[in-house]
Amino acid sequence: MTEILITARRLVVGPADRTIDDAALVVADGLITACGTRAEVEPTVPDAVRYDFPTGTILPGLIDSHVHLALGGERDPIAPLLHHTPDTLLRNMIERARQALAAGVTTVRDLGDRHGGAARLRDLIAAQSVSGPRVLAATVPLTCPGGHLAALGGEVASRREIRDRIRRNADMGADLIKVMASGGALTPGGPPMWAAQFDADQLGYIVEQAEEVGLPVAAHAHGTDTIAHCVTAGVRTIEHCSWRTADGLRYDEAVAAAIARRNVAVCRCISGDWRGFLAQLGERNAAALCDAIQRMRRAGVRFIAGTDAGVPGAPFGDYAGMLEFFAEIGFPNGEVIDMATVHAADALGIADRVGRLETGYEADVLVVDGDPLTDLGSLRKTLLVAARGRIHRNEEIA
Numbered sequence: 328m329t330e331i332l333i334t335a336r337r338l339v340v341g342p343a344d345r346t347i348d349d350a351a352l353v354v355a356d357g358l359i360t361a362c363g364t365r366a367e368v369e370p371t372v373p374d375a376v377r378y379d380f381p382t383g384t385i386l387p388g389l390i391d392s393h394v395h396l397a398l399g400g401e402r403d404p405i406a407p408l409l410h411h412t413p414d415t416l417l418r419n420m421i422e423r424a425r426q427a428l429a430a431g432v433t434t435v436r437d438l439g440d441r442h443g444g445a446a447r448l449r450d451l452i453a454a455q456s457v458s459g460p461r462v463l464a465a466t467v468p469l470t471c472p473g474g475h476l477a478a479l480g481g482e483v484a485s486r487r488e489i490r491d492r493i494r495r496n497a498d499m500g501a502d503l504i505k506v507m508a509s510g511g512a513l514t515p516g517g518p519p520m521w522a523a524q525f526d527a528d529q530l531g532y533i534v535e536q537a538e539e540v541g542l543p544v545a546a547h548a549h550g551t552d553t554i555a556h557c558v559t560a561g562v563r564t565i566e567h568c569s570w571r572t573a574d575g576l577r578y579d580e581a582v583a584a585a586i587a588r589r590n591v592a593v594c595r596c597i598s599g600d601w602r603g604f605l606a607q608l609g610e611r612n613a614a615a616l617c618d619a620i621q622r623m624r625r626a627g628v629r630f631i632a633g634t635d636a637g638v639p640g641a642p643f644g645d646y647a648g649m650l651e652f653f654a655e656i657g658f659p660n661g662e663v664i665d666m667a668t669v670h671a672a673d674a675l676g677i678a679d680r681v682g683r684l685e686t687g688y689e690a691d692v693l694v695v696d697g698d699p700l701t702d703l704g705s706l707r708k709t710l711l712v713a714a715r716g717r718i719h720r721n722e723e724i725a
C-alpha cells in the first residue's frame with residue numbers, strides 16, 4: 328500500500344473555521360488516513376511519497392453542484408448535441424470533466440443530459456478508466472411538452488408519463504431527478520423563465536415518485552410562484568431561484584423563510600463571467616438580483632455553489648470566478664468556501680464521504696498556492712488535485 332504525504336502551510340478541515348497550521352495529510356487506498364499538524368503526522372509515514380507546498384493551503388476538493396457535461400457552451404448548445412453519436416458525446420464530456428478537475432473540482436452534479444451519458448461517464452471515472460471528478464447524474468430532466476430543454480427527451484404531461492420517465496431515469500442509473508419546474512432561456516418557443524411548467528400537484532407527484540425509487544429532486548425554478556410550489560413539494564434543492572415574474576422580480580420573504588426552515592438548499596448558479604452577466608441584466612435588474620441573494624442569506628437560506636457550466640457563457644474551467652461573485656456581494660470567504668465544500672456535500676447527500684478533510688473520508692483534496700480564506704483568487708492557483716486519492720498535478724490533467 329503506497330502512502331502519500333501532503334504538507335502545506337495551512338489546511339482547511341471543513342467547515343472553513345476549522346483549520347490547521349503547518350499541516351499534513353496522509354492518503355492511502357483512496358482514503359484520508361491521517362490529518363493534523365506536520366509534527367504529529369510526518370513521523371508516522373517515513374516511507375510515504377511526499378508532496379510539499381510550503382506556501383500552500385490544503386482544502387477539501389471543490390463541488391460544482393450544477394453542470395451540464397453534455398453541453399459545450401455554444402450560443403445554441405443544444406443543436407450540436409442532437410447530431411452527436413453517443414460515443415462522440417462521451418468524448419466531449421470526458422474533456423469537459425477534465426477541465427473541471429483542473430480547476431480543483433472533484434465532484435460535479437450533472438443536471439441534465441441526453442441518453443444518460445453522464446451516468447456512463449460517472450462509471451468510467453469511478454473505475455479509473457478516465458480521469459475526472461466524481462459525477463452525480465440526473466440523466467434526462469423532466470420538462471413539459473415543448474418546455475425548457477425538451478430536446479433532451481424528458482417531455483412529460485400525464486401522471487403516467489411522469490412515473491415512467493422517473494423509472495427510466497432510475498434504470499439508467501440516475502443519482503437524482505431533475506425537473507424543469509419553470510421555463511428557461513435555451514428552448515425557442517418554450518415557456519418564459521418566470522412561467523410554471525408544472526403545477527403544485529404535479530411537482531408534489533414528481534417528488535413522491537422520485538422518493539419511491541430512492542432519489543432526491545433538484546428543481547430548476549426561476550418564477551416566484553414556482554419557487555413556492557417547489558418548497559411545498561419537498562424538493563431537495565432549488566436551482567437558480569431568481570424570483571422572476573412577468574413584470575420583473577418579486578422576492579417573497581415568506582417563501583424564503585420556508586426555504587430556510589425546511590433546509591432546502593439553493594444553487595444560485597453564476598458563471599465565472601458574472602460581470603458580463605450582470606452587465607447584460609442592466610443596472611436595475613442586477614442590483615435586484617444581488618439584493619435578493621443577500622436577503623435570502625439574511626433569512627438563513629443555505630447556498631451551495633454551482634456554475635451551470637455548459638450553457639452559453641459558463642465554461643468548465645472557471646469555478647473560482649463564480650465564487651468570487653459571492654465574495655463581491657458581501658459573503659465572507661470562509662462562507663463561500665463552505666458553499667463549495669461542506670454545504671454542497673450536505674445538500675447532495677454525500678457528506679459522509681466528501682466535503683471535509685477527516686480520517687476515513689474519501690481523499691478528494693485540493694492544494695492551492697496562497698490562502699483562499701484571505702484571498703479567494705488563490706483558488707485559481709491550483710498546485711495539486713486528488714480525486715478519490717488519485718493524484719493529479721495541474722500539468723498532468725489537461
